[in-house]
Amino acid sequence: MLVTEEILGDVKRRLQAAVATRRHAMHAPVVVDPTGDARIMVLRGVDDGLATLRFHTDARSPKAALFARGAAATVLAYDPDERVQLRMKGVARIERAGPMADAAWAATSTMGRRCYLAEHAPGVPVAAPGATLPQALGQRRPTLEESEAGRTNFAVLLVSVLEIDWLQLDSRGGTRAVLRRAGLDAPWQGGWVSP
Template sequence: MTGVKEESFFNDLDLSLEEAWELLSEGATNRHSPLHTPAVGTVTSSGTPSQRIMVLRAVDRDNRRLRFNSDHRASKVADIDHGAAISVLGYHPGAKLQLRLSGIGSVQTTGPEADAAWQQASLYGQRCYLADPAPGSPVKAPTSGLDPGIEGQKPTPEQVAPARAHFAILLVEVQKIEWLYLAHGGHRRAIFYWNAAASRWDGRWLVP
């Protein structure tokens, strides 16, 4: 929770948008926040919708960006292919807010931002990218994809170093935010579009 009282944003578009960004920012830094693990949706090359739960790693409000980490061999990376539409859905029961975001996705495997994200990941987190074969590959028996010699233990930096080649960051440039507040006295719903020409968010109320 952000500490913003309900009555201060319940009927105010600007404050409702502020509350949305505050909750998203908290979701990136607080692993106990319900918005720490939103659903991320893409569209496959065959036109099929595809969703998965991902960990929200960072929020850059000034640039309207969300960051997630991914194995670059995963199917969602192929779905995005630098410039495809992407959606993010989260619900915070304590705040009684549902957030539906949509925008443009991109993937980076190299560069300062990807390098920094890799360094921020724990050794356990880095270990995930050692999976072989690639995520989503069919196998004959249940497996984590990890070598038995490294499974179930904390790896060393030397052991996880090869995993960097499989690591990527998934960036979402947010272009639209739909906000739904659930209240006994009457719900509220609003939508915000990024106005690039004016460099501002334009919002309006919707019927819940």
């Protein structure tokens, strides 16, 4: 099998398992923005072409402004049991409206929607520790109707992968491959590199 097929198949299998399984080591990778700032985000979806690694976020958060259309993004994940690191670079965009955001919101549980009901944007100084949820919702799950108020603060972050650096550690020094494509319609190219 070609290196590109082998590695792409491996990456897709790992990421699809990571989306489906909360306890998967790659369920919550590090996402790096163009300024170099980094944060953990839950990987919510991945399509076969790696054109959309999907994350959910608060549209008011600083990162939502940083990931303007075409901004560079790096997604970094590590599975310690399998000793595999995936370093994926690509271009990002934020979608607040449209079919992707609507479908993602529709599939989000009322508990998942609760954080989008916070009265203050993430990172805003507040007088007391903790979340700034409306008082009535501090201790309970919102109803479906109550949760709809969060839709305006909800956004999807989509990362289209253009470069994959795949590293598997082992006792002999490891195996590493780097693949790149010039654009989403361009073929993947690359191969094994020295770890």
